[in-house]
Amino acid sequence: xxxxxAAQGRNVREAxxxxxxxxxxxxxxxxxxxxxxxxxxxxxxxxxNAAEVxxxxxxGAGRDRxxxxxxxxxxxxxxxxxxxxAADPLFESLDASVRPNxxxxxxxxxxxxVIGVVYENRPNVTSDVAALCVRSGNAAFLRGSSSAxxxxxxxxxxxxxxxxxxxxxxxxVALVQDPSHRAAVEFMQMTDVLDCLIPRGGPSLIAAMRxxxxxxxxxxxxxxxxxxxxxxxxLEMAVSIVANAKTSRPGVCNAAETVLVHESVxxxxxxxxxxxxxxxxxxxxxxxxALVPGAVRAVEDDYGREFLDLILAVKVxxxxxxxxxxxxxxxxGHSEAIVTDDPMNADAWVRRVDAAAVLVNASTRxxxxxxxxxxxxxxxxxxxxxxxxxxxLRELTCLKWVVRGTGQVR
Numbered sequence: 001x002x003x004x005x006a007a008q009g010r011n012v013r014e015a016x017x018x019x020x021x022x023x024x025x026x027x028x029x030x031x032x033x034x035x036x037x038x039x040x041x042x043x044x045x046x047x048x049n050a051a052e053v054x055x056x057x058x059x060g061a062g063r064d065r066x067x068x069x070x071x072x073x074x075x076x077x078x079x080x081x082x083x084x085x086a087a088d089p090l091f092e093s094l095d096a097s098v099r100p101n102x103x104x105x106x107x108x109x110x111x112x113x114v115i116g117v118v119y120e121n122r123p124n125v126t127s128d129v130a131a132l133c134v135r136s137g138n139a140a141f142l143r144g145s146s147s148a149x150x151x152x153x154x155x156x157x158x159x160x161x162x163x164x165x166x167x168x169x170x171x172x173v174a175l176v177q178d179p180s181h182r183a184a185v186e187f188m189q190m191t192d193v194l195d196c197l198i199p200r201g202g203p204s205l206i207a208a209m210r211x212x213x214x215x216x217x218x219x220x221x222x223x224x225x226x227x228x229x230x231x232x233x234x235l236e237m238a239v240s241i242v243a244n245a246k247t248s249r250p251g252v253c254n255a256a257e258t259v260l261v262h263e264s265v266x267x268x269x270x271x272x273x274x275x276x277x278x279x280x281x282x283x284x285x286x287x288x289x290a291l292v293p294g295a296v297r298a299v300e301d302d303y304g305r306e307f308l309d310l311i312l313a314v315k316v317x318x319x320x321x322x323x324x325x326x327x328x329x330x331x332x333g334h335s336e337a338i339v340t341d342d343p344m345n346a347d348a349w350v351r352r353v354d355a356a357a358v359l360v361n362a363s364t365r366x367x368x369x370x371x372x373x374x375x376x377x378x379x380x381x382x383x384x385x386x387x388x389x390x391x392x393l394r395e396l397t398c399l400k401w402v403v404r405g406t407g408q409v410r
Contacts (some may be wrong), residue, residue: 016139061251083375220379223253
């Protein structure tokens with residue numbers, strides 16, 4: 001007997017074939033229609049979302065991710081307009097050449113097909129992912145959390161209406177209706193429907209993906225991000241960068257979780273940092289606690305944790321080499337920043353730190369699809385195959401070889 005999810009998946013698969021042949025104008029216009037609808041129906045969406053936030057029993061990062069507001073909806077609409085204005089990623093020609101036998105070769109960018117995304121709480125992800133998928137000619141099959149089901153469904157309905165209005169199949173954007181664990185496992189194993197699976201969530205979701213998924217997946221991994229304050233750093237700049245990286249939105253993956261400080265500047269920097277971010281609990285080694293008496297003693301686990309809260313691990317290091325070794329041991333390959341006025345140290349950081357993104361004299365919070373000019377992102381890959389870092393339009397395509405001949409045979 002075919003399950004409801006399998007039947008829905010067949011419809012999404014069929015829609016993906018039609019979407020792959022849609023014109024650039026159809027795909028872009030769909031995004032602009034949804035952007036207008038988000039603003040025109042903002043009050044209805046906020047009312048639905050407020051009820052879900054009120055029913056949500058947890059506090060902290062989960063509640064913040066679930067919550068929508070007028071500015072957040074405006075940001076969602078702006079992201080759609082930016083993605084709509086981006087260059088069409090499809091059928092771009094790469095590596096054109098002619099073989100000695102006269103064969104003309106080229107590679108073209110084409111859609112992956114159906115992108116499955118499993119994510120927790122964030123209704124803004126529903127809009128961002130649908131936009132990136134549709135713009136790149138892919139169907140979006142979404143499995144959100146039960147806590148955001150009504151907000152997600154409202155947004156998906158806007159997408160489906162817009163697709164139909166522009167002559168495209170509604171099922172090119174679909175939301176899994178069953179929020180159960182059983183359905184989640186079935187979703188991860190839909191090899192006949194999904195071409196790529198992307199999880200956006202915490203360690204439990206990643207563990208479930210590793211255990212159950214049969215579809216190729218790209219991990220949107222943990223963000224244990226570091227900021228290293230070098231001995232040559234402008235300390236006023238360093239305080240500003242660390243404060244922004246930790247406090248602007250602590251519950252997201254590009255927030256800083258550890259600050260490493262060169263021992264020569266620690267006596268000046270750490271007291272200044274403590275005064276600048278009094279709302280943040282500092283957890284430090286003995287050298288840190290000697291300079292900031294209010295700091296909590298750090299344990300080994302603190303340096304490997306993604307706090308997603310107003311907590312910052314701190315360690316005083318003797319050299320750039322020690323800082324890089326610390327990142328290699330505890331980092332998750334997401335985003336790593338150095339604050340320095342020494343070009344050689346900056347270059348060493350860029351060359352030697354193994355991460356999807358490295359930053360010099362800038363906050364880790366910039367590692368985001370919108371901030372990097374991608375309009376949005378379907379996730380931030382901490383893997384090294386297919387895509388790494390923020391995944392925008394081009395990362396949702398693959399390559400097709402095209403061979404044109406005049407009757408050649410082998």
